[in-house]
Amino acid sequence: MTTVRVTQVRSNIGQSFRHEGTLRALGLGRIGKSADHRESPQLEGQLRHVAHLVTVTPVDGKDA
Template identity: 40%
Template sequence: MARLKVVQKKSTIGTKPQHRETMRSLGLKRIGDIVVKEDRPEIRGMVKAVDHLVSVEEVE
């Protein structure tokens, strides 16, 4: 199954509270943090909500 590598590129300072909560739910706390998540619709939706703060690539 495919996996998504999510990297935090920008700070959450000054963002909406929902975006900060989404970042924490993804497991991202600071710039440069990397998490690998299963490629599921729930994760894709979370990433889309904060796509201006993160970069994403598919890994196996």
């Protein structure tokens, strides 16, 4: 499985409570904060939900 780094690039102010909850579940909450996650169908759904607030980049290196 590959690992991706999710970084919040836009504020969650004015977003729905569902978007705020999804960001919190991803380990985010403020602009510039990043979290690494393994790719999965659940993660893809979460990222689709908040795609306008985050950027996703692949992480180089070993999967630990």
